[in-house]
Amino acid sequence: MRYLMVFLLCMSVVCLLSVSAQEVKPPTKLVFQTKMGNVTYDHAAHVKRAKGDCKVCHDKLFQQSDKAPLNYKPAMHKTAEANKTACAACHVTGGMAFPTAGNCAKCHVKAAS
Ligand code: HEC
Numbered sequence: 001m002r003y004l005m006v007f008l009l010c011m012s013v014v015c016l017l018s019v020s021a022q023e024v025k026p027p028t029k030l031v032f033q034t035k036m037g038n039v040t041y042d043h044a045a046h047v048k049r050a051k052g053d054c055k056v057c058h059d060k061l062f063q064q065s066d067k068a069p070l071n072y073k074p075a076m077h078k079t080a081e082a083n084k085t086a087c088a089a090c091h092v093t094g095g096m097a098f099p100t101a102g103n104c105a106k107c108h109v110k111a112a113s
């Protein structure tokens, strides 16, 4: 009986977590300000490529808040690429998306002066 209670409790926590990952309204675009030039992150395009599965990124790679740190900039992305964390979970050599090397301008856009 006690085990059943614990089991049910765990199941409801799991349910709550997966519901909360889906019910928030996702942003379309997020802009990250950096000294290298701002990065416009197309959240909608990334969600589409993840086939609508929020759990591909939340909260394993990122918090659902644009105020939370991305943890992507240390050592010019090399730390993240070595650990396959943050954007480098995918944007890494051998990953599903372009790595940083040679591709700075695909993300960092300098303001026209
Ligand atoms: C490919 C990765 C990825 C996927 C998939 C993804 N997100 Fe996000 N999401 C992000 C990133 C990156 C941020 C910004 C996090 C930060 O700034 O620390 C974010 C932020 C958010 C925010 C906060 C926006 C704000 O203005 O504070 C919400 C809400 C959110 N996502 C909802 C969702 C929902 C709902 C889904 C599924 C439909 C989803 N996300 C799928 C990467 C993703």
Ligand code: HEC
Pocket (backbone or CB within 6 Å): 039, 040, 041, 042, 045, 046, 049, 050, 056, 057, 061, 070, 086, 087, 088, 089, 090, 091, 096, 097, 098, 106, 107
């Ligand atoms: C779950 C995997 C995944 C994560 C995490 C991810 N991306 Fe992407 N991203 C992709 C894929 C796949 C593409 C398209 C393939 C390509 O162009 O190599 C892409 C393309 C892009 C593009 C080109 C424009 C577009 O959206 O088509 C930019 C810019 C970009 N990502 C920035 C980021 C940034 C910044 C982060 C972290 C905040 C991030 N990505 C995290 C998978 C990911």
Ligand code: HEC
Pocket (backbone or CB within 6 Å): 032, 033, 034, 035, 036, 039, 069, 070, 071, 072, 073, 074, 076, 077, 087, 091, 099, 100, 101, 102, 103, 104, 105, 106, 107, 108
């Ligand atoms: C996949 C997209 C992407 C690519 C490619 C990329 N960056 Fe970034 N970069 C970002 C994002 C997003 C941030 C903000 C990270 C954070 O806040 O943790 C950032 C932050 C930085 C910062 C910190 C700037 C500051 O204001 O503190 C530097 C330096 C930087 N990038 C250099 C580079 C260089 C050099 C390259 C090319 C070799 C590059 N980046 C390629 C997305 C990218």
